[in-house]
Amino acid sequence: MHPITAQRGAMTERPPPVRCVAMAMAALAAALRAWLAAAAPRDAAWREALARCAPPLCSLAALAAQMRAAKRLPWGSSALGAFPDLAERLWRKQRGAAEALLEQLGSRRAELRTVRDAVGAAGAAVVRLYEERAAELGLEVVLRRGPRCPSLADALEGLQDVERYYRRLYLEIKLFLFRISCDSLADMETLPQSWERILERYKGHVVQDTLLKISLFVDNQRELCSSAGS
Amino acid sequence: MAAKSPGDGTPRRPVLPASARKIKDNAADWHNLMMKWERLNDNGFTTANKIVNIKISEQFQDNKMEIACDNPGSEKPAPKYSEELDNCCEELLETLKHMTKIQLKMEKLTSTTKAICDLEAFHHRAGNCTAPIFHTWPTPYFYEVSLKLSEMYKKELQLKQTIVQEIAHSADQDLMMVYLSSWLYQPYIENSSKLLLEAMLLETRHRRC
Numbered sequence: 001m002h003p004i005t006a007q008r009g010a011m012t013e014r015p016p017p018v019r020c021v022a023m024a025m026a027a028l029a030a031a032l033r034a035w036l037a038a039a040a041p042r043d044a045a046w047r048e049a050l051a052r053c054a055p056p057l058c059s060l061a062a063l064a065a066q067m068r069a070a071k072r073l074p075w076g077s078s079a080l081g082a083f084p085d086l087a088e089r090l091w092r093k094q095r096g097a098a099e100a101l102l103e104q105l106g107s108r109r110a111e112l113r114t115v116r117d118a119v120g121a122a123g124a125a126v127v128r129l130y131e132e133r134a135a136e137l138g139l140e141v142v143l144r145r146g147p148r149c150p151s152l153a154d155a156l157e158g159l160q161d162v163e164r165y166y167r168r169l170y171l172e173i174k175l176f177l178f179r180i181s182c183d184s185l186a187d188m189e190t191l192p193q194s195w196e197r198i199l200e201r202y203k204g205h206v207v208q209d210t211l212l213k214i215s216l217f218v219d220n221q222r223e224l225c226s227s228a229g230s
Numbered sequence: 231m232a233a234k235s236p237g238d239g240t241p242r243r244p245v246l247p248a249s250a251r252k253i254k255d256n257a258a259d260w261h262n263l264m265m266k267w268e269r270l271n272d273n274g275f276t277t278a279n280k281i282v283n284i285k286i287s288e289q290f291q292d293n294k295m296e297i298a299c300d301n302p303g304s305e306k307p308a309p310k311y312s313e314e315l316d317n318c319c320e321e322l323l324e325t326l327k328h329m330t331k332i333q334l335k336m337e338k339l340t341s342t343t344k345a346i347c348d349l350e351a352f353h354h355r356a357g358n359c360t361a362p363i364f365h366t367w368p369t370p371y372f373y374e375v376s377l378k379l380s381e382m383y384k385k386e387l388q389l390k391q392t393i394v395q396e397i398a399h400s401a402d403q404d405l406m407m408v409y410l411s412s413w414l415y416q417p418y419i420e421n422s423s424k425l426l427l428e429a430m431l432l433e434t435r436h437r438r439c
Contacts, residue, residue: 069407078405079396080412083389089417090408097415 024136064188149220158210385418
């Protein structure tokens with residue numbers, strides 16, 4: 001997403017007619033309302049995909065503990081020495097189980113990517129609309145806040161915050177999942193703790209705060225237009 | 231050998247010869263036995279997991295007592311009887327008994343299929359044709375598949391017998407974890423077993439393409 005831009009020289013020119021401002025503001029409010037309607041279910045889908053990552057990660061950690069135990073075991077001196085090919089067969093089955101769990105995590109990653117892309121596209125569409133109508137609005141209107149209403153700039157900044165949140169967290173999760181390997185069982189055993197650390201870093205309420213901010217804007221943006229003419 | 235259609239023209243399934251009927255029933259039995267085995271395997275894993283947790287917990291308690299006594303040279307306390315452990319061992323033995331019955335039934339299915347092949351071979355010598363009974367599988371292939379599956383489960387049962395005998399007597403945590411893992415992942419039941427079963431069900435028309 002590009003930084004928010006406004007037409008230069010708007011402050012020195014005559015302010016646009018009130019009717020133009022109201023129409024532009026209404027268009028942007030409609031776009032933000034549509035963004036809002038889609039954002040809440042997308043965030044719910046994101047949270048669900050994150051929650052569904054935890055069980056396969058715990059299973060992988062348990063599996064890693066089993067695989068490490070099998071590597072440490074002196075097979076010949078136990079009762080299992082009567083099964084000479086058991087170690088290799090068990091390893092193959094455990095690898096198969098690990099791959100099945102990694103496939104599940106791959107599906108979760110795809111769900112997260114879908115949300116990231118949808119949020120990015122929706123936010124970009126709103127910002128594009130703003131850039132087309134910026135001249136009609138004027139910088140003063142864009143930056144104006146009301147008693148109960150954040151400014152349009154605040155709302156658009158919120159869109160960028162949300163997009164950045166999903167983009168960065170997705171990238172961390174993608175790298176985290178790509179690094180999981182049966183060749184490093186010690187790391188595999190600590191997957192749940194590593195996962196919690198990632199979620200902890202992104203614990204903030206960026207999305208909820210932005211939804212609230214945009215919802216306040218959409219509900220109260222008319223008061224910004226009525227004070228524009230005064 | 232097709233039955234006559236009723237007056238409304240509804241197509242009927244062809245009536246199979248007796249040996250084909252038997253092979254079809256055997257395929258269904260294989261499916262049911264393998265499903266029952268999987269359920270028993272899950273139950274057995276839950277019980278074996280409990281046994282291992284009790285053993286680890288007992289070891290932890292023993293270590294704590296040893297530290298509390300602060301007398302490393304003194305005798306270790308005698309292991310206490312655990313009713314819970316005893317019950318779990320009984321449960322696991324019971325599960326193993328059921329699995330043994332299933333494996334014996336699998337051997338029976340294999341020997342029945344062998345008998346059908348021998349009968350067909352006898353008729354072939356008498357000059358009768360040996361076209362596939364269903365789609366493409368020659369009759370001896372049903373025996374080959376049954377034997378393969380039966381051998382997998384026989385070997386797996388031997389492993390499970392060893393695990394049941396040893397798991398409650400082991401003190402090594404790595405060994406206990408390997409017992410659990412071996413029980414759960416069934417190393418002697420190859421991944422191809424599911425494919426063989428599905429192929430058999432498809433061939434005998436239990437499944438539609």
